[in-house]
Amino acid sequence: MSELSAAATLQALPYALPECGNARVVLFAMRRMGAHGLSDARAAHALFTAFGEAFRRPLTLIRALMADMAANAAAPIAIAPCCCARMTPSEQVLLSILARVETRVESARLLMQDLLGQRHVDGVLASAAAVAAAFADEGRPVSL
Template identity: 40%
Template sequence: MSEVAVDHAQLVPHPIPVEPVARILLYAMRRMAIGGLDDAHAANVLLGQFGLSYRRPLIILRALMLEVSSTSQRSISIAPCCCRRMTADEALLLGSVESATGRPDLACRLMAELTATLDCLAPVSAAQALGQAFEDMGRKVVL
C-alpha cells in the first residue's frame, strides 16, 4: 500500500477568525454541517452568544445552511469543529455573511464560487438576513 503525502495547508489554508463573533458563527456552521440543522450544540452556542434572543439567528442560520446545501452544485468542505484552521469553503461562506449587508455584489461572487452556480440568490438572501440579525443584536460578523 503506498502512502500519499497530504498537504494540510491545502486542506485548511485559512486561520480561524480572530473575532469571537465570527468564530462562534463558524463553530455553529460546522456543527450544523456535521450534526444536521437541529444540532443542539449549535443552538447552545447561539444561546450563549445572544441569550433569549438566540432564536432569530438560529433559524436564519438553519435557512442559510439549507439553501447553500440545496443550491450547491459541488461538495462543500467543512473542517471538524476542533480544527484551528478553516477550509477555503468555510472562508467563502463566512466572507459572504460578512459582506452580505454592506457589499451584496461581493457576497454574490463569493457565494457563486462556493456553490459553483450563478443561481445563488436564495443563499445570498439568507446570508444577508443572517448578517443583519447579528448586526441588529450588536454583534457584527467581522473576519
C-alpha cells in the first residue's frame, strides 16, 4: 500500500473498530442493512447468533433506527463495507450515541443533531434509545 493510499484510508476511516463485541454486532448489522437493505439475512443471522431466541427485538429496532436515520438525514451518512477494519466518523458517532443515550441524553442529542444535520431529532433519538435498551436488557450493553 502506498503512502498516499494509506493516508487516504486513514482520512476516510479514522477510527479503529470498537473493542466492545456488542458495538461490533451493531456496527456489522448497520453496515449490512445500509448496503443491502433492512431485510438483509446476514444482519439477521448476526443478531440471532448474538441473542439467540431473543434476536427479534434488537433486529426490529435496528431496522427501525436505520429507516428513521435514512428518512431524517439531511445528508448521506457514510458507512464502510463490512470487511473494513476501521470506522467512518459517522459510524463512530452513531455508536457513541448508542453508548450514551441512556445516561447522557443531551450529549447523545447533540451528536444525533450533528449526524443528521438537523435540529429536530427526538424521534430518531428515541429509536436509538430503544436499540440501546434492547441490547442492555439482554445483558449486552453497547459501549465504546
